[in-house]
Amino acid sequence: MARLSFQVQHTDSTTSARAGVITTDHGQIETPIFMPVGTVGSVKAVAQQQLLNDVKAQIILGNTYHLYLRPGTDVLEQAGGLHRFNHWERPILTDSGGYQVFSLAGTRKIKEEGVTFQSHIDGSKHLFTPERVMDIQRSIGGDIIMAFDECPPGGSEYGYARKSMELTHRWLDRCVAQFNATPDKYGYTQNLFPIVQGATYKDLRKQSCEYIASKDAPGNAIGGLSVGEPEPVMYEICDWCCQLLPKDKPRYLMGVGTPWNILECIGMGVDMFDCVMPTRNGRNAMLFTTQGVINIDNKKWEYDFSPIDEELPCEMSRYYSKAYLRHLFKAGEILALTIASVHNLCFYLWLVGEARKHIIAGDYATWKNEMIIKLKTRL
Template identity: 45%
Template structure:
């Protein structure tokens, strides 16, 4: 018997958006939730204490990168990702499927698994669905993902069908190995299957029906945010969700800007992640409700106001735009630290606002007003 790990608290009267709670081995997670990406078991430029201070309950780590270095045996020896990193809240680990897909010249995919060469030293490896489950079990991941075949925007249908055939085969094998590890090793983490099918509606329906029958604790929706136009993303996401069970928690990978997050919540998505908040921060772009503020611009050289007067994070309470511009121009490490902290605080606070709006049946009003202001163009030079 696979236990229920998700309780829906409130479904919005004005749409499919909902709030809920994920019950995971290292604590409950309130949804909808944005999860920071810590590729190498560290969110770039931030400490675990920073993340706890902001209030995050779950972060990501990357199976492909951690498998190659330092290696799953070392992480297991350290007590899993929690013992290794000292982050004692939840970890979600991806399967490495996206990274293998991106190494198009260094990999070969068959029904057995994904053979690839390391981007570090060229060594050869084989990821099978069973091996990927075992590696993530060594990590003691609270949520682990099945190995899947990711496909890009614009491929033909025959290629999409083949990728889905392989993904479905890998899903069944991953579930069998996960159940074995639960029984034999006492592993407590959950496994998520992944909906694929590219941008073909009939394949999306087929995949949705397949993962529903697997009856795993939650469901991930893959194959989106891979180069398609934003309106296609929103339409296909909304279409896919319609064919999935309402009671399962749903996760969309690789989205982390306010507009994409709001589209996902509107469609009934509960979890999402992205590297953009910290990557943009390292490049001097600060999230504000008036859109991204590019701190490097000359007009901020004498501006001693905070980045965002409505933000209560320690960066906005302490530092001026002029100072933040100065340390960015001088390429000080502190610039990446402060901008990354602010951007993650901004999204975490946004999720609080989204959950409150859903619970009060005013999410669509919140979404409309937020996006109107966010896309107002305040920080464009010609405004």
């Protein structure tokens, strides 16, 4: 058992992009990386074999809030942790549930002790404290677990953002204490990542980055973005944080985003990304392709028998035609959701893989700028 390690292998000459390797007890992760979101222990409409063989996923996410509610920690502990429960033998990251609690604005109450909230399933009341969240994530068994934070809404006033950040820091101290006081449950090392907050205020972000960096965690996350702020502001904040966070630790930008968001933020020095966008958009008939964005519902694809994306190294994307996938959506066939989700995830993993190649080749900036123009094209 060993603490997570990170090695920077290549850096781009004209941007802050870097290619590296994260090593965990469940295997290595080549960065930059996109992590499919498996909220309740599964990526929606996608089987684990498809994640391995088609998507080529190196790490997936689980969510503390959802897994706590169902199946519950008793089931997960009896199974031997999430890896054994869902038969995923590669690394897993667990989100603390802070964002999900944030989204329950109508029922939550935030206090120094923690957050009380009502279940979205049955309305039952629950309390998440930093200590409880650490214990739940120990039971889930992720290789990387996240500190419990408060995620302030976009556009928060300075006073609220400062108090929220300070609360997040105090909660972090409690997370670290509880994490250090409890052993790994399943015979491999878990790793705690703290989360930078501070809304859109540069001085708060600087203070938060410095506080988080002082914990000497194996990796650090940037939270509180993509919650309503304009895209240029998101980029500015991300750039601020990457300049301040340690260069020898992986940087994880939480919940972001579009393919072009990811490429821009890789250029700032981000190593890890997650987002529900590829699967959510896929289930709603929006496909990301190497040539641009497709709304497969459109009539223009009715007689297009060409592959969904013949340039993507994904069997489903090359095997099925645009016309057939459109037909499946129009017919309400469940297979449509799987094909579209697998395709979009394949695209995201291909994209970060190509970014890695161009970082190593030394032409990342040129490739990125050309690729973003193409990716934003509406076909």
